[in-house]
Amino acid sequence: MKILFENRQEAGLLLAQKLKKYAERSDVIVLALPRGGVPVGFQIAVELKVPLDVVVVRKIGMPGNPEYAIGAISIDQSLLQAEVIEAYGIDPKEIDAVIARERKEMARRESLYRAGRLPLQLQGKVVIVVDDGLATGSTMRVALRSVRKMNPARVVVAVPVAAAETRHELAGEADEITCLDTPTPFYGVGQWYANFEQTEDDEVIRLLHEAERMHPLDAWTKACSVRGG
Numbered sequence: 001m002k003i004l005f006e007n008r009q010e011a012g013l014l015l016a017q018k019l020k021k022y023a024e025r026s027d028v029i030v031l032a033l034p035r036g037g038v039p040v041g042f043q044i045a046v047e048l049k050v051p052l053d054v055v056v057v058r059k060i061g062m063p064g065n066p067e068y069a070i071g072a073i074s075i076d077q078s079l080l081q082a083e084v085i086e087a088y089g090i091d092p093k094e095i096d097a098v099i100a101r102e103r104k105e106m107a108r109r110e111s112l113y114r115a116g117r118l119p120l121q122l123q124g125k126v127v128i129v130v131d132d133g134l135a136t137g138s139t140m141r142v143a144l145r146s147v148r149k150m151n152p153a154r155v156v157v158a159v160p161v162a163a164a165e166t167r168h169e170l171a172g173e174a175d176e177i178t179c180l181d182t183p184t185p186f187y188g189v190g191q192w193y194a195n196f197e198q199t200e201d202d203e204v205i206r207l208l209h210e211a212e213r214m215h216p217l218d219a220w221t222k223a224c225s226v227r228g229g
Contacts, residue, residue, distance in 0.1 A: 039207060133161045
């Protein structure tokens with residue numbers, strides 16, 4: 001099996017090359033899915049010279065097998081795979097317990113990463129939604145639905161690698177998908193990176209602060225308001 005990327009940073013740089021048409025545009029923003037999507041999104045934002053923020057989502061793992069996704073949630077959206085839940089005969093009370101736990105963690109991350117900032121106004125904007133890869137696509141799908149509620153002009157999914165079936169299924173959720181590879185068989189996102197260490201909170205915060213220093217979100221919001229966006 002061929003390794004596609006040395007790490008998330010390299011993956012982000014390679015993705016940015018495919019997104020050059022969005023560079024230095026005042027109506028463009030990168031939204032990364034924490035935590036693994038943030039190093040990828042940071043490199044894209046730096047190369048395109050646009051702001052970076054996060055869209056916080058959480059995977060809903062199967063009770064007893066948390067790595068197996070049966071859905072995902074965001075602040076205002078939820079998505080559960082009813083057919084999987086039914087097939088495994090999972091007790092709804094167990095699912096409710098998992099969701100409650102993930103909502104608590106999501107609130108913690110929202111507070112930590114966004115540091116009290118109000119949600120961005122994305123109406124009429126071009127939003128590039130980034131993760132480090134797509135397996136089932138549950139978290140990306142729920143993130144896209146949250147973003148769509150804010151009426152952006154265009155929603156672009158940018159990922160280094162994805163399962164081919166998942167990429168196909170997400171085509172109806174985004175205006176554009178930029179993906180560097182869809183290997184078959186897929187195995188899992190981490191299989192295609194030489195270094196796929198877990199991204200920690202400290203790293204997410206550091207990258208968000210560095211991106212803010214280069215392209216302040218307040219300035220971006222004001223510039224968009226002046227343009228009538």
